[in-house]
Amino acid sequence: xxxxxxxxxxxxxxxxxxxxxxxxxxxxxxxxxxxxxxxxxxxxxxxxxxxxxxxxxxxxxxxxxxxxxxxxxxxxxxxxxxxxxxxxxxxxxxxxxxxxxxxxxxxxxxxxxxxxxxxxxxxxxxxxxxxxxxxxxxxxxxxxxxxxxxxxxxxxxxxxxxxxxxxxxxxxxxxxxxxxxxxxxxxxxxxxxxxxxxxxxxxxxxxxxxxxxxxxxxxxxxxxxxxxxxxxxxx
Ligand code: CA
Numbered sequence: 047x048x049x050x051x052x053x054x055x056x057x058x059x060x061x062x063x064x065x066x067x068x069x070x071x072x073x074x075x076x077x078x079x080x081x082x083x084x085x086x087x088x089x090x091x092x093x094x095x096x097x098x099x100x101x102x103x104x105x106x107x108x109x110x111x112x113x114x115x116x117x118x119x120x121x122x123x124x125x126x127x128x129x130x131x132x133x134x135x136x137x138x139x140x141x142x143x144x145x146x147x148x149x150x151x152x153x154x155x156x157x158x159x160x161x162x163x164x165x166x167x168x169x170x171x172x173x174x175x176x177x178x179x180x181x182x183x184x185x186x187x188x189x190x191x192x193x194x195x196x197x198x199x200x201x202x203x204x205x206x207x208x209x210x211x212x213x214x215x216x217x218x219x220x221x222x223x224x225x226x227x228x229x230x231x232x233x234x235x236x237x238x239x240x241x242x243x244x245x246x247x248x249x250x251x252x253x254x255x256x257x258x259x260x261x262x263x264x265x266x267x268x269x270x271x272x273x274x275x276x277x278x279x280x281x
Contacts (some may be wrong), residue, residue: 050076051168052095056086056112057130058104062153066099069157075164083107090122097164100147102131102138110145117146117204124192124205126167130155143245148206149238159237169233170209180215183273185257187215196257206231207250214261214271223268243269 053075057063060081067077078095080086083106089095098116102109109129116122128149129142142150148167151160179188184197189212194201203211213231214222222230224240232238247269251258262270 050074051097052076052078052093053164054086054089054095054098055079056081056083056098056104056109057101058082059101062101066160069160073157073161083112086112090116094122094125096125097167098125098127099160099164100127100129102129102142110141113142113145113147123202126170126205128160128163128167140241140245143242144249146204148204151237163237166233170206170231180212182215182218182260182271185215185254185260187212194254196254201253201255201257203253204249206246207253210246210250211254211271214269218271218273221264221267221270227269 051074053070055063055066055070055077057066057079058081063079063081067079070077078089078093080089082104100109100113104112109131113127113129116125116127123146126148127146128151129147130151130153131138131142132153139150148170149163151163178190179186181187186195187193187208192208194203194208194211210227210231213227224243227243228238228240232242247261247263251261254261260271260273262272264270
């Protein structure tokens, strides 16, 4: 039998958690509910889910702090995180993405919308698993082992940055518009704004360190990964 994708729901409101659980179960997922940060951490220490739905406003440690911690930890860093929140403005959305969330959904949301986003993050993660190694200059990405190195040094990248880099490396020296990147990297960009691309490019550059200079902004056009950049000497 096919294994059902596990979804960890971190939500302190039982009514919301129950509603999400019922809907996920009906749609072929295996929901696990944690009502606070402590039980969520205990659950993760035990079994890794395929996706985490993370409420922003939790008693004790906030969803934002949890997202940051899980993204920084080697065991949990590759698990897609979707933030659930009543906060809807762009500053909060960017804060959620900056903390390491892959996507963001504002309450109240429909089951249809939630499922679409979950399928999108799962799809985004799946394709690079069986591809090989791509290199550009001294930058190397191994899709099978999920490792990125520059000058032999291992770099830490979040799942979206990994996918973005994989795409840019596989199509180097070409300029890609934000909407093209959304289409190719995010796949299902119905709910995602072009601003999201900038947030993830910024995070990708930071994660790449010195090699971040290989990611060029092409004014008025988009982004390009190029080996032609003359790397500045680190200060
Ligand atoms: Ca809450």
